[in-house]
Amino acid sequence: MSSSITATQSTVHGASRWLIPASVVALFLAVLGGVMIGPAGPTWWRVPLELLNRLPLISIDSGMTSMEWAIIWQIRAPRVVLAAIVGSTLSIAGASYQGVFRNPLVDPYLLGVAAGAGLGATIVITVNRSGSSDWIIDPLPLAAFLGGLLAVLATYLVGSSVKNDRSSISLVLAGVAVTSLATAMQTFLLQRNSDVVRQVYSWILGRLSTATWGDVRLVIPYVLVSTVALLMHRRLLDVLRVGDEEATALGVDVSRVRLIVVISATLGTAAVVAVSGLIGFVGIIVPHAIRLVVGSSYRIVLPMSLLLGAVFLIVADIPGRILDNPAETPIGVVTAFLGAPFFLLILRTRQAQR
Secondary structure, three states: OHHHHHHHHHHHHHHHHHHHHHHHHHHHHHHHHHHHOOOOOOOOOHHHHHHHHOOOOOOOOOOOOHHHHHHHHHHHHHHHHHHHHHHHHHHHHHHHHHHHOOOOOOOOOOOOHHHHHHHHHHHHHHHOOOOOOOOOOOHHHHHHHHHHHHHHHHHHHHHHOOOOOOHHHHHHHHHHHHHHHHHHHHHHHHHHOHHHHHHHHHHHOOOOOOOOHHHHHHHHHHHHHHHHHHHHOHHHHHHHOOOHHHHHHOOOOHHHHHHHHHHHHHHHHHHHHHHHOOOOOHHHHHHHHHHHHHOOOHHHHHHHHHHHHHHHHHHHHHHHHHOOOOOOOOHHHHHHHHHHHHHHHHHHHHHHHO
């Protein structure tokens, strides 16, 4: 056992020695590409020149006008940054859920956060259908955030009330029940208010086109708390891989670890969903692809998910901007188009291995 653990640790350190720096480079290139490409604005090659020109002690004539720079800084840049935040959060949350439930096919929406957020957003859109700006804060992300948290709270209270040795399965089943209830309530509201169906589904399909720096500032505190907490528990997630009883015998408080990981992952997921809508498959595609390359140790899977999740969503957002110009393809459609075949391939591979 000790020799295998030592071998795993050496593999993790060897992989992280070059994979994490390579992922940082990939993230930098994705961010640069994201701000360079768009349906409107300056010629793409002027963007890096202007970014260099904005650095201290560097003066380069990029030929970019103030209006073109406004497009880069006020429209493209917050969209790219928000895509990076959403992608990294959904990826690390998905990997953490997969670790705590010991199943590589679960996603950040497992315990009902998506259905709860969707219900909260639907209620606000139905009540505030005129889009009134009299509110002190935007009620839509607030309602989506609270709806997601309340749905997961209900799931956890119901699932943890079942006292048996298969508490993780009870949580999953409770999540299915809460999701079904929230979805039924949302459908009932839409049936009685059919004039807001288009607006609701526009939110459900995911949206980054309306991203602002205010959205970025809104989610950063929650995402930072969530990410730090999950990274601090990545070694304990490795211990949980051996099973609850074995982890308990090794001195791990399994219930406490599961509660902290679920709360942290849910907090980050609810925060980003509140401003981006529902973007599916990110929490499955990225962590599973990383496992295929570096193995299943969460000491490397979680940091890699954080970086490559950001890369994935930035790159996935680019086709949505240019394929249907001047309209946009919702980012949730793009990720589903990429993720559904990948998910089916995973299922087929796992079935063949049995």
